[in-house]
Amino acid sequence: MKILLLEDDEALALGIEFTLKGEGYDVVRCSLYSEAISTFKEEAFDLAILDINLPDGNGYDVCRFMRKTSDIPIIFLTALDDEVNVVLGLEIGGDDYITKPFRVRELVSRIKVILRRVNKENIELDCLKSGDIELNKKTAGVKVKGEEICITAQEYKLLLIFMNNQGRVLGREVILDKLLEGNGGFVDSNTLSVYIKRIREKIEDNPKSPRYILTVRGLGYKWDEKIIKG
Incomplete structure (x- = not known):
């Protein structure tokens, strides 16, 4: 399983990447909106983890771009925990929303739940x-x-x-x-x-x-x- 991780906080991103690789996932890490878009165009992914606030844009626009061609699961990471932002993230195509600070093990658990659901749906769609x-x-x-x-x-x-x-x-x-x-x-x-x-x-x-x-x-x-x- 290949995961696109978009997070501009390098320390947090490295921690997430280390843990996910330990779980057997292939992780491609990006820190900029432009980098995430170009990477998504070039490679195929099974899931995306998107930070909202980025130096050159935001994760919502990355999600919108992805949803033009892909239905892969998308999890948002953000410090914005008010209802408006949560609803927006889900309405534009996000599958889950996790607020900082969080335990990386919680993120791993949510990834596993989403991927199990998607795999089940894919099996049922013959x-x-x-x-x-x-x-x-x-x-x-x-x-x-x-x-x-x-x-x-x-x-x-x-x-x-x-x-x-x-x-x-x-x-x-x-x-x-x-x-x-x-x-x-x-x-x-x-x-x-x-x-x-x-x-x-x-x-x-x-x-x-x-x-x-x-x-x-x-x-x-x-x-x-x-x-x-x-």
Whole structure:
């Protein structure tokens, strides 16, 4: 599990990072609004922890930016504990709100509760639909315009990665990291290009002018069609 931690208090951020890494989480730490935005664009995360008051902006705007393309859980950290700020944080898409000062172990407990809930919801949502594409997570089957297509395990995993990150530009390294998670195999950048070419040939009406998997020159790829979970 990868967590984005946005906190400008270095001592607090280091303490949170140390504890979370001890729990087995992969933590990417940022201290500025601009840094968090650029990091979120480049990498895929499972959860975000956002401080509100930042030297160059605020965590609310980071949350708004994230919610344009992602439904990952978001926890706000702040010294602002009045009702107006709590309500605002939740209304714009936050999942939880923890007021400073706090015990880091309490934060860890809240993270675990949220991730358990999200994982349960993801298990219950067995089907992803996007345009003419339907992916069934129970059977690992894929249909295009109602017809089952033949797809390899790696192609299925790639489709799942893209559809779970709809609208987000994923760099090649990010895609490869996700593709090889828990797998002892090896896939290089050229092989990834071949996989994507084959997937396009199976799901696109015109693979040379794709509707679903778009190439973002110099950055990577993104799934461009809206996802419906069911």
